[in-house]
Amino acid sequence: MRLIVQKYGGTSVANAERLAAVAERIARKRQEGFRIAAVVSARGDMTDELIRLAHEITDRPPRREMDMLLATGEQISVALLAMALDRMGVPAISLTGAQGGIRTDQIHTKARIRAVETERLRRELEADKVAIVAGFQGINEVEDITTLGRGGSDTTAVALAAALGAEVCEIFTDVDGVYTADPRIVPDARLLSRISYAEMLEMASLGAAVLQPRAVEVAAQHGVRIEVRSSFSHNPGTVVEDEEESVEQDIVVVGVTHDQNVARVIVLDVPDQPGVAYKLFSALAEEGINVDVIAQTNKSVGVTDVIFSVSRDDRAAAVEIVEVVAQELGAAGVRADESVAKVSIVGAGMVSNPGVAARMFGALAREEINIQVISTSEIKVSCLIEADQVERAVRSIHEEFRLGEGAGG
Amino acid sequence: MRLIVQKYGGTSVANAERLAAVAERIARKRQEGFRIAAVVSARGDMTDELIRLAHEITDRPPRREMDMLLATGEQISVALLAMALDRMGVPAISLTGAQGGIRTDQIHTKARIRAVETERLRRELEADKVAIVAGFQGINEVEDITTLGRGGSDTTAVALAAALGAEVCEIFTDVDGVYTADPRIVPDARLLSRISYAEMLEMASLGAAVLQPRAVEVAAQHGVRIEVRSSFSHNPGTVVEDEEESVEQDIVVVGVTHDQNVARVIVLDVPDQPGVAYKLFSALAEEGINVDVIAQTNKSVGVTDVIFSVSRDDRAAAVEIVEVVAQELGAAGVRADESVAKVSIVGAGMVSNPGVAARMFGALAREEINIQVISTSEIKVSCLIEADQVERAVRSIHEEFRLGEGAGG
Numbered sequence: 001m002r003l004i005v006q007k008y009g010g011t012s013v014a015n016a017e018r019l020a021a022v023a024e025r026i027a028r029k030r031q032e033g034f035r036i037a038a039v040v041s042a043r044g045d046m047t048d049e050l051i052r053l054a055h056e057i058t059d060r061p062p063r064r065e066m067d068m069l070l071a072t073g074e075q076i077s078v079a080l081l082a083m084a085l086d087r088m089g090v091p092a093i094s095l096t097g098a099q100g101g102i103r104t105d106q107i108h109t110k111a112r113i114r115a116v117e118t119e120r121l122r123r124e125l126e127a128d129k130v131a132i133v134a135g136f137q138g139i140n141e142v143e144d145i146t147t148l149g150r151g152g153s154d155t156t157a158v159a160l161a162a163a164l165g166a167e168v169c170e171i172f173t174d175v176d177g178v179y180t181a182d183p184r185i186v187p188d189a190r191l192l193s194r195i196s197y198a199e200m201l202e203m204a205s206l207g208a209a210v211l212q213p214r215a216v217e218v219a220a221q222h223g224v225r226i227e228v229r230s231s232f233s234h235n236p237g238t239v240v241e242d243e244e245e246s247v248e249q250d251i252v253v254v255g256v257t258h259d260q261n262v263a264r265v266i267v268l269d270v271p272d273q274p275g276v277a278y279k280l281f282s283a284l285a286e287e288g289i290n291v292d293v294i295a296q297t298n299k300s301v302g303v304t305d306v307i308f309s310v311s312r313d314d315r316a317a318a319v320e321i322v323e324v325v326a327q328e329l330g331a332a333g334v335r336a337d338e339s340v341a342k343v344s345i346v347g348a349g350m351v352s353n354p355g356v357a358a359r360m361f362g363a364l365a366r367e368e369i370n371i372q373v374i375s376t377s378e379i380k381v382s383c384l385i386e387a388d389q390v391e392r393a394v395r396s397i398h399e400e401f402r403l404g405e406g407a408g409g
Numbered sequence: 410m411r412l413i414v415q416k417y418g419g420t421s422v423a424n425a426e427r428l429a430a431v432a433e434r435i436a437r438k439r440q441e442g443f444r445i446a447a448v449v450s451a452r453g454d455m456t457d458e459l460i461r462l463a464h465e466i467t468d469r470p471p472r473r474e475m476d477m478l479l480a481t482g483e484q485i486s487v488a489l490l491a492m493a494l495d496r497m498g499v500p501a502i503s504l505t506g507a508q509g510g511i512r513t514d515q516i517h518t519k520a521r522i523r524a525v526e527t528e529r530l531r532r533e534l535e536a537d538k539v540a541i542v543a544g545f546q547g548i549n550e551v552e553d554i555t556t557l558g559r560g561g562s563d564t565t566a567v568a569l570a571a572a573l574g575a576e577v578c579e580i581f582t583d584v585d586g587v588y589t590a591d592p593r594i595v596p597d598a599r600l601l602s603r604i605s606y607a608e609m610l611e612m613a614s615l616g617a618a619v620l621q622p623r624a625v626e627v628a629a630q631h632g633v634r635i636e637v638r639s640s641f642s643h644n645p646g647t648v649v650e651d652e653e654e655s656v657e658q659d660i661v662v663v664g665v666t667h668d669q670n671v672a673r674v675i676v677l678d679v680p681d682q683p684g685v686a687y688k689l690f691s692a693l694a695e696e697g698i699n700v701d702v703i704a705q706t707n708k709s710v711g712v713t714d715v716i717f718s719v720s721r722d723d724r725a726a727a728v729e730i731v732e733v734v735a736q737e738l739g740a741a742g743v744r745a746d747e748s749v750a751k752v753s754i755v756g757a758g759m760v761s762n763p764g765v766a767a768r769m770f771g772a773l774a775r776e777e778i779n780i781q782v783i784s785t786s787e788i789k790v791s792c793l794i795e796a797d798q799v800e801r802a803v804r805s806i807h808e809e810f811r812l813g814e815g816a817g818g
Contacts, residue, residue, distance in 0.1 A: 020466075058496040062495050065488045066488075068487065069484075072484050075478075075484075079474045080474075082471070082477070083463060083466045084467070086471050087469075
């Protein structure tokens with residue numbers, strides 16, 4: 001019996017009509033002879049609504065209680081989808097993350113899946129039921145509910161696909177797949193028919209909201225084939241899988257991404273001593289704050305400014321931590337703002353094509369866009385720029401690499 | 410260390426302000442040196458809202474999925490109350506029914522508590538935390554979520570109080586306690602300072618919505634002292650406990666109740682043979698439908714009408730079942746309507762005071778209210794009457810027994 005995992009995002013299950021459409025899609029796939037585990041997110045704005053409720057009570061809800069609260073969103077979705085399938089005569093059973101065997105670590109609101117205990121899932125699937133599993137949530141070793149962070153349902157789906165040995169993990173969303181750039185900004189952005197794990201991971205990490213980066217990591221680890229598709233059409237979408245040398249080998253850059261969810265933190269006048277960066281960034285890492293691009297600018301002898309970016313959610317916590325370290329180091333102070341955005345190019349072919357970064361900088365220069373900080377890896381180049389220049393930046397870079405024509409180099 | 414269980418109903422936690430008031434009440438009790446397990450219901454109209462969502466999908470949601478859906482209401486409440494306590498600096502932890510150790514049988518939407526596994530609860534209480542447990546829900550032996558039926562949070566609270574050996578189970582609600590009649594109908598209805606388990610059980614079963622009957626049963630079995638109190642005041646309320654001969658021994662009738670949630674089912678022209686009643690009512694019992702008052706009226710030789718009442722929720726299911734049996738028996742047909750209501754008097758003293766029922770019938774006769782069916786037990790008399798006469802009936806009976814003056818006989 002062939003087995004697949006499908007994941008449906010919040011907009012795909014936002015109301016009764018859309019739920020019925022999802023149920024129909026599942027029913028059709030089942031008639032084709034597949035066993036199906038479906039992972040579902042909270043409906044529409046449910047998660048935001050729950051966060052609002054919590055903030056009516058307190059500015060700083062305990063993270064454990066936040067998870068207890070947020071997990072209800074997905075629980076409602078799975079129950080309703082099971083009802084929609086039942087109504088169509090399709091045997092189905094809803095499962096919470098805990099019932100679906102999703103075991104995580106202890107880090108509330110940002111938990112990681114440690115194991116998937118598939119016993120119950122397999123039993124339900126073998127009884128020929130569609131198993132509908134609540135995304136985004138799991139249970140830790142003291143049986144407390146945890147959540148996996150925004151977009152965590154993707155990771156639930158990929159982890160289930162790996163544990164069950166599913167032949168594919170279909171991620172149904174409100175866009176057609178992965179594009180060379182955000183089509184709302186670049187009208188001739190092209191849908192990618194395939195992309196490698198490494199490229200997808202960078203794209204997702206650098207602002208392409210279509211997949212949670214952690215989901216791509218897990219997929220790469222276990223060789224899970226992902227298909228990103230629209231839940232509103234039957235178009236094929238984008239396949240994420242291992243690189244094959246033969247396919248599109250002359251493509252240097254696969255896409256341009258941008259990310260507005262960026263805050264800039266500047267530590268002023270840090271004495272230029274060994275160990276300064278270690279002290280700063282290890283303190284941030286200990287609190288689980290991801291630091292993105294980092295730069296250091298020497299102002300005068302022995303004194304430097306340290307600039308780095310974090311996600312806006314982490315800004316307040318980052319400043320709090322950095323202020324303590326800055327004082328210890330004898331720095332002049334800490335400043336933070338959200339006037340910046342990040343624009344990036346991604347492509348596995350970059351490593352063997354020198355000059356790619358220079359072409360990106362040239363495209364920005366032609367638009368008179370100033371680059372504040374640059375960060376590179378083997379398969380990406382990121383630039384921090386002024387937030388209000390980001391759309392021009394994306395369009396200019398997309399054109400430079402002729403991504404709309406499928407050139408990419 | 411003294412331990413109490415408190416239960417807060419849906420109106421008591423309906424918004425942020427009320428949640429804060431509940432948190433404050435808990436905090437004060439804790440400062441008095443009590444350990445507290447608090448049981449909470451779904452907020453305000455949450456349960457109705459979830460039922461509405463389900464009915465958008467299907468007329469007949471599977472009961473298991475209904476439980477999965479409805480359980481989220483209480484889960485939201487416990488998380489928010491834990492946040493409200495945390496904000497006040499009171500250590501607290503929310504627990505789902507499953508985490509709270511509430512083990513039930515398999516009957517979805519009407520489950521019964523089979524056991525309370527208190528290990529985790531005791532651990533949290535011993536760590537000096539307020540344990541906040543989701544009411545109304547539990548988990549069955551295959552680890553599926555079950556719910557206990559409307560008002561089930563009361564039963565959760567009483568079962569917890571029994572299992573933990575709490576000195577009292579305080580039920581906080583939106584009224585001051587148990588009255589001699591519904592104060593909205595009888596302005597001089599009197600608040601009862603105490604009532605026995607047996608009387609409370611009848612009152613609750615016969616329409617006094619202040620406590621779930623099953624909760625009273627469990628309290629009686631385990632000798633749990635219940636206090637029904639208002640969450641909007643600090644008034645003492647009504648104590649439900651074992652009868653003591655010394656207290657109010659000359660009270661014959663403690664209260665008048667009425668119940669509009671009644672449907673009448675009539676099986677027409679049933680051949681008058683042995684076993685007819687058995688066939689009808691065993692078929693209903695098998696489907697878990699509670700039949701209330703029953704009457705049989707001989708119309709002509711060998712033919713009888715069987716009349717009985719069920720709750721309105723059960724009307725459709727009851728008619729479906731009875732129609733099958735009626736056909737087997739050769740009856741003429743089945744009719745059902747909701748034009749009736751039930752009015753009852755309750756009092757443990759009745760059994761040794763003949764003539765109490767006659768006084769009730771007299772009070773109804775003076776108002777020219779026709780009695781359709783009568784049902785009696787040792788401590789209650791119930792009459793089925795026309796629905797639109799119910800308020801007059803309650804006032805007349807309340808006056809007859811001078812309940813407003815505390816006479817009751």
